[in-house]
Amino acid sequence: xxxxxxxxxxxxxxxxxxxVIRGYIDSSDGISGKDIEVAVTESKDNxxxxxxxxxxxxxxxVIVRLCLGRNTITFKWKxxxxxxxxxxxxxxxxxxxxxxxxxxxxxxxxxLYAEKCxxxxxxxxxxxxxxxxxxxxxxxxxxxxxxxxEGGFSRRSFNICSSSNFYISIPPSKIIDMExxxxxxxxxxxxxxxxxxxxxxxxxxxxxIHPWKHNMRSNTSSFEPMSAVAGGGLALLDYKLxxxxxxxxxxxxxxxxxxxxxxxxxxxxxxxxxxxxxxxxSLGVVAHEMGHVFGLGHMEDGLMGKDxxxxxxxxxxxxxxxxxxxxxxxxxxxxxxxxxxxxLSLSSITMLFYNRYY
Numbered sequence: 001x002x003x004x005x006x007x008x009x010x011x012x013x014x015x016x017x018x019x020v021i022r023g024y025i026d027s028s029d030g031i032s033g034k035d036i037e038v039a040v041t042e043s044k045d046n047x048x049x050x051x052x053x054x055x056x057x058x059x060x061x062v063i064v065r066l067c068l069g070r071n072t073i074t075f076k077w078k079x080x081x082x083x084x085x086x087x088x089x090x091x092x093x094x095x096x097x098x099x100x101x102x103x104x105x106x107x108x109x110x111x112l113y114a115e116k117c118x119x120x121x122x123x124x125x126x127x128x129x130x131x132x133x134x135x136x137x138x139x140x141x142x143x144x145x146x147x148x149x150e151g152g153f154s155r156r157s158f159n160i161c162s163s164s165n166f167y168i169s170i171p172p173s174k175i176i177d178m179e180x181x182x183x184x185x186x187x188x189x190x191x192x193x194x195x196x197x198x199x200x201x202x203x204x205x206x207x208x209i210h211p212w213k214h215n216m217r218s219n220t221s222s223f224e225p226m227s228a229v230a231g232g233g234l235a236l237l238d239y240k241l242x243x244x245x246x247x248x249x250x251x252x253x254x255x256x257x258x259x260x261x262x263x264x265x266x267x268x269x270x271x272x273x274x275x276x277x278x279x280x281x282s283l284g285v286v287a288h289e290m291g292h293v294f295g296l297g298h299m300e301d302g303l304m305g306k307d308x309x310x311x312x313x314x315x316x317x318x319x320x321x322x323x324x325x326x327x328x329x330x331x332x333x334x335x336x337x338x339x340x341x342x343x344l345s346l347s348s349i350t351m352l353f354y355n356r357y358y
Contacts, residue, residue: 001025001026001027001077001082002025002026002082002083003023003024003025003026003036003075003082003083004023004024004025004026005021005022005023005083005085006022006023006024006318007020007021007022007023007146007149008021008085008087010085010086011086011087011088012087012088013087013088013089013090013093014066014087014088014089014090014145014155015089015090015091015093015145015155015156015157016066016089016138016141016142016145016155016157017065017066017089017138017141018063018064018065018066018138018139018141018142018249019063019064019066019087019142020061020062020063020139020142020146020314020315021051021061021062021064021073021085022059022060022061022062022317022318023059023060024058024059024060024317025055025058025059025060026058027058034055035077035078036053036055036060036075036076036077036082037050037053037075037076037077038050038051038052038053038062038064038073038074038075038076039051039073039074039076040064040065040066040071040072040073040074041071041072041074042066042067042069042070042071049064049065050250051063051064051073052064052249052250052252052253053253054253054256054257054315054316054317055317056316056317057317059317059318060317061253061315061316061317063249063252063253063315065138065249066087066089067089068089068090068091069088069089069090070086070087070088071086071087071088071089072084072085072086073085073086073087091159100159101199101201102158102159102201102202102356102357103158103159103160103161103199103201103202103203103357104137104158104159104160104161104202104203104204104205104290104293104357105161105164105197105199105202105203105204105205106133106134106137106160106161106162106163106164106204106205106206106207107163107164107165107166107191107204107205107206107207108126108129108130108133108163108164108165108166108206108207108209108239109165109166109167109168109187109206109207109208109209109210110122110165110166110167110168110209110210111167111168111169111170111171111172111175111209111210112167112168112169113169113170113171113172114172114209114210115172118209122209126165128247129163129207129239129242130162130163131247131248132242132245132246132247133163133205133207133242133245134160134162134163135245135246135247135248135249135252136242136245136283136286137160137205137286138160138249139249139252139283139315140283140286140287140290141157141158141160142157143287143311143314144157144158144287144290144352144358145157146314147343147344147349147352148349148352148353148358150340151344151346151349151350151353153349153350153353156352156353156358157358158203158290158294158357158358159357161202164197166190166191166194166197166206168186168187168190169190170186172210175208175210175211175212176210176211176212176213177212177213178212178213179212179213180212180213180228180229180236181229183208183212183236184229184231184234184236187206187208187234187236188232188233188234191204191206191234202233203233203234203235203293203294203357204233204234204235205235205237205286205289205290205293206234206235206236206237207237207238207239207241207242208236208237208238208239209239211238228241228285228288228289229289230289230290230292230293231292231293232293233293234293235286235289235290235292235293237285237286237289241282241285241286242282244262244275244278244279244282245279245282245283246279252315253315255275255276255279256276256279256280256312256315256316257276258274258275258276258279259274259275259276260274260275261273261274261275262274262275262277262278276312277312279312280309280310280311280312280313280315281308281309281310281311281312283311283312284303284307284308284309284310284311284312284342285308285309287303287308287311288303288304288308291303291304291344291348294351294352294355294357294358295351295355296344296348296351296352299345299348301343302340302342302343302344302345303342303343303344304344304345304348307341307342307343308342310341310342311342313341313342314341314342
């Protein structure tokens with residue numbers, strides 16, 4: 001059995017804490033790859049953790065969370081080591097990225113005038129939502145760095161702050177009648193007027209707890225987000241998008257594969273779907289709006305166009321035969337060529353590479 005890794009080379013340096021390693025298993029000797037296990041060992045303290053593998057037709061994706069410094073990723077088949085790769089996690093390779101003042105700040109937004117019972121209820125689940133946001137944004141941090149690499153640039157991405165609550169001075173009874181653009185303007189103004197929160201070098205990703213007025217479409221089967229708008233330094237999103245997100249990276253593939261029926265509390269206009277589809281699509285929504293925050297405009301296809309809801313494919317193994325012929329070609333570290341279902345245009349990639357947040 002041989003394992004070939006497509007998107008990383010040995011001792012490659014990265015800045016993101018979570019990476020998705022892709023490749024394929026040569027099982028010409030008749031040995032199945034279904035029993036492959038992946039372990040990650042951090043060199044400094046010799047601490048080990050598991051990588052989580054998704055296998056399709058002997059092609060694989062592995063999600064691993066890295067520690068600062070050298071990380072040894074070991075692929076084993078029935079206790080036999082079949083592949084080892086070292087990845088160096090060093091945020092400082094990106095223009096002193098670790099200490100950069102340009103950061104993305106996630107917020108959960110509540111009304112100061114919310115009913116006490118609602119605030120108490122949210123307090124009990126607050127840490128869960130913070131964990132979901134951290135997991136999702138770390139995946140998006142990897143995604144954008146991967147798109148830059150696939151476009152011929154070095155891997156760069158945004159820096160993430162810890163999540164915080166923010167209380168807006170509008171009662172829920174008024175929020176529910178607001179259009180998205182109106183609420184965006186008020187929230188942007190209140191954030192900029194808050195001396196403890198506001199920082200001109202931050203971008204803000206705000207998840208709103210309270211419902212507001214949505215321009216509902218007549219097509220109830222449309223796989224569109226109910227409420228999301230972004231521009232300048234602020235993205236405004238429905239917190240229901242987080243309901244399908246896992247709290248830890250260990251459960252990302254399990255969630256993507258979930259066939260459980262998604263409830264109506266998912267932030268999507270859809271009469272039927274699975275938790276897995278909603279999770280993938282909602283990641284795409286947040287990635288799309290973050291693209292706007294970083295200055296990207298709409299495109300016909302890809303992440304900034306109509307294909308954002310296919311975002312789950314960026315985490316799955318690369319299978320040439322299931323991807324459409326119109327997708328942009330990407331070239332991997334191993335020299336293989338694949339179609340890209342959730343592409344970014346070369347102009348978008350170039351803009352991100354030279355963006356001060358990257």
